Amino acid sequence: MPPVLLSRGLDPLLGVFTGVLAYYLYESHPRNEVPPDERLTALIKWKYTKWRNEREQRLTTGNTDEIDLRALAAEVEEK
Template identity: 45%
Template sequence: MAKTYLLSRTLDPILGVFTGLLAFHLNETNPRSAPLPGHTLRELVAWKWTQSKELRQQRDREDEGDWERVTRELGVAEGERK
């Protein structure tokens, strides 16, 4: 069975992506359907990015403490490292 295309093999996916992005933009900016302040995609991504950054920093601080504990257990002094 032959595949059918609306415009062409390459333009159909481009049209689909463009239509989706346009619909998303209109949904975010339309006063009737706009999300509440603080619930736009940009704000939610920034919030999640900040949250994951804090978790990474906390994990790094814990890992540094573990590294110091391991070196102390092995008896490696700061001056002995090469």
């Protein structure tokens, strides 16, 4: 019987590895013919570009919608 800690750590890794391998085989099998623009890599690139553009826009606008915690703390102390 293997140590409990070893199986606790290896089971999730084995599950993730198996899932990634299965999805790779699904996308690369010629019978499925997944178009290049509907593959996981295209989705990841699109999401990353979208996130990067939104982040850049937030950084350039000055984050006027964020709450100033110091000002709130000062208001609480005054009361």
